[in-house]
Amino acid sequence: MTDGEPRADGVARILIGDQEIQLRIGEMAIALDATYGDDVPLLVGVLNGAVTFMTDLMRAMTIALEIDFMAVSSYGAATQSSGVVRILKDLDREIEGRRVVVVEDIVDSGLTLQYLLDVLERRNPRDLRVVALLKKEKPNAIAVQVDHIGFTIPDEFVIGYGLDYAGKYRNLPYVAVLDPRIYAGE
Ligand code: 5GP
Numbered sequence: 001m002t003d004g005e006p007r008a009d010g011v012a013r014i015l016i017g018d019q020e021i022q023l024r025i026g027e028m029a030i031a032l033d034a035t036y037g038d039d040v041p042l043l044v045g046v047l048n049g050a051v052t053f054m055t056d057l058m059r060a061m062t063i064a065l066e067i068d069f070m071a072v073s074s075y076g077a078a079t080q081s082s083g084v085v086r087i088l089k090d091l092d093r094e095i096e097g098r099r100v101v102v103v104e105d106i107v108d109s110g111l112t113l114q115y116l117l118d119v120l121e122r123r124n125p126r127d128l129r130v131v132a133l134l135k136k137e138k139p140n141a142i143a144v145q146v147d148h149i150g151f152t153i154p155d156e157f158v159i160g161y162g163l164d165y166a167g168k169y170r171n172l173p174y175v176a177v178l179d180p181r182i183y184a185g186e
Helices: 018-036 051-060 111-121
Strands: 011-016 042-047 066-072 087-089 099-107 127-136 148-153 175-178
Touching (some): 018 051, 042 051, 111 127
Parallel strands (some): 042 099
Antiparallel strands (some): 066 087
16 A cells, blocks of 8 residues: 555655555544544644644544644654643643543554643543554653554654654655664755
C-alpha cells in the first residue's frame, strides 16, 4: 500500500500509507459513533499536528458532534519532548458536564497528553477520553490514558499527515520517518 507513492525530500521511508490511514480512521469512527450515540461529544483537537486527523475523523463519524481546538507549546525545531507544556490557545467553550474526546496526533513520552488531561479533568467534563492516531513504542513513556490508538509505531521521529519537522512536511498524505540527515543539518 505504501509502495509506489512519491516520496518527498527528507522522507527516509513511508511508515503508513494514506489509504491505510483512512481505513483505520473509518474503524475508529465506527467505535466512537457507537460509544457516544446521541450524546453530542466535543472533539478537542490539539493544534497544529492533529488538524489533519481531526478533519478526517470527524467526517468519518456520522453522529452529531462539536469541535474545538487547543494549542500547546511543542518542541520547536527539536525532536525530543522537554516535558515543559504551555497552553497557547485554550478552548472556546465550557466542557463541564460534556463528553469530551481529546484528538491527538501522536503520543510520544506522554507528557503533553498527561498535562492536557489534568487541565481538562479539573473542568469537570462528564467524561474524558483520548483518541490518538499514533503511539510510539517507548519503554520509558509514562502510563497515560489513550482509549483508541490508530497505529503503534517504532520510536523514530515521524513526519506527515499533520506532523511537522520545523514547521514543514505537515501536508504529506502519509506518515513517514524523517531522514536523520535533515536534523543533523546535512
Ligand atoms: P510527548 O509529550 O508525548 O512526548 O509529545 C507529544 C507531542 O510531541 C506531539 O503532540 C507532537 O506534537 C510532538 N511529537 C512527538 N513525537 C513526534 C514525532 O515523531 N514527530 C513529530 N513531528 N512530532 C512529534
